[in-house]
Amino acid sequence: MTGRMMVTEAWDVTVADESQVHGAAAAASAAALAAGLDAADLATCELLATELATNLVRHAVGGRLLMNVSGRGAVQIVAVDRGPGIADVAASMTDDFSTGSSLGAGLGACRRGAAQFDLYSRVGQGTVVLARVGPAAAEPSGLIEVGGVITPHPDESAVGDGFGLAWETHRMTVGVVDGLGHGVEAAEARQAALELLEQQPALGSAGLLREIDEGLRVTRGAAAAIAQIDGWSRQLSFAGVGNVTGRLFRPRADQTLISRPGILGAGHGVGVAARPRLHRLVSADWIAPAVLVLHTDGITSRWDPADYPGTDHHHPAILAALIWRDALRGGDDATVVVVRTSSRNPPP
Numbered sequence: 001m002t003g004r005m006m007v008t009e010a011w012d013v014t015v016a017d018e019s020q021v022h023g024a025a026a027a028a029s030a031a032a033l034a035a036g037l038d039a040a041d042l043a044t045c046e047l048l049a050t051e052l053a054t055n056l057v058r059h060a061v062g063g064r065l066l067m068n069v070s071g072r073g074a075v076q077i078v079a080v081d082r083g084p085g086i087a088d089v090a091a092s093m094t095d096d097f098s099t100g101s102s103l104g105a106g107l108g109a110c111r112r113g114a115a116q117f118d119l120y121s122r123v124g125q126g127t128v129v130l131a132r133v134g135p136a137a138a139e140p141s142g143l144i145e146v147g148g149v150i151t152p153h154p155d156e157s158a159v160g161d162g163f164g165l166a167w168e169t170h171r172m173t174v175g176v177v178d179g180l181g182h183g184v185e186a187a188e189a190r191q192a193a194l195e196l197l198e199q200q201p202a203l204g205s206a207g208l209l210r211e212i213d214e215g216l217r218v219t220r221g222a223a224a225a226i227a228q229i230d231g232w233s234r235q236l237s238f239a240g241v242g243n244v245t246g247r248l249f250r251p252r253a254d255q256t257l258i259s260r261p262g263i264l265g266a267g268h269g270v271g272v273a274a275r276p277r278l279h280r281l282v283s284a285d286w287i288a289p290a291v292l293v294l295h296t297d298g299i300t301s302r303w304d305p306a307d308y309p310g311t312d313h314h315h316p317a318i319l320a321a322l323i324w325r326d327a328l329r330g331g332d333d334a335t336v337v338v339v340r341t342s343s344r345n346p347p348p
Ligand SMILES: [Mn+2]
Pocket: 178, 296, 297, 298, 332, 333
């Protein structure tokens, strides 16, 4: 099984009162159009956004609706809040659990409408609801699971961050890119980097960074980190330049993966002697259970996966959204991607 996926378009809608529900639905409809969804799926996106936004107003203390276009044919909608949480998740999914609104179709209807649906809640700490819509809503399955969230700089509609996946039978390549600055020119640099990853994932982490460094010379430049996991040798290789952070969590072997300082594509003036250092790789064993978190500098380092018990039984984008919620710096594009060994199919 091989595939490619690129996540580059994003909306971040604050929902604090009823008047903002309409804006959430409008953003969902824009995301559906950008993903090329058909009329039925577009209507589902609007319904989900309306329902989830209404829930944020009625049951939380407000929150945010994050929407991403996951390549052609898929929209991801994530509602995050720091509200009271849901004490009885199973009861909240039944149809007679009303949002108290004539508009509210209920979380049960959301689950039925979405191609993928997940909900994580802790009493006193808040809730994350994930819904994915569209014919391409399923991610690569198998031994490696990936999920993430991206949000734009608050003053921009173009997103300077992005992430891309390329997978073959035994190998998963994940790239997280932060185009320098923000806005349209940052988005151009990010796009150029992700297209290179899409075209030649077989190059490996260091080789891809070298290609991206070369290819981005005509752009403003970017920070990027590439992680490649070989499921046969159970090895992770990581290479990064600039402020994209990698943290690997394994039992008794947590590790921060260090990116080199610098800007990809800005190497015109850099001496030849400095270039080979780009190739530097970090290698680590990839043995279940392992969780790799990659994030751009729109996210601080002030988060700890121990604060989110039980997320390993949920979609990986749930953990990404929790980290986003609690460590967002603000005033920049932001990306969190979670890559992990499958909790459903542990390797023998
Ligand atoms: Mn940034």
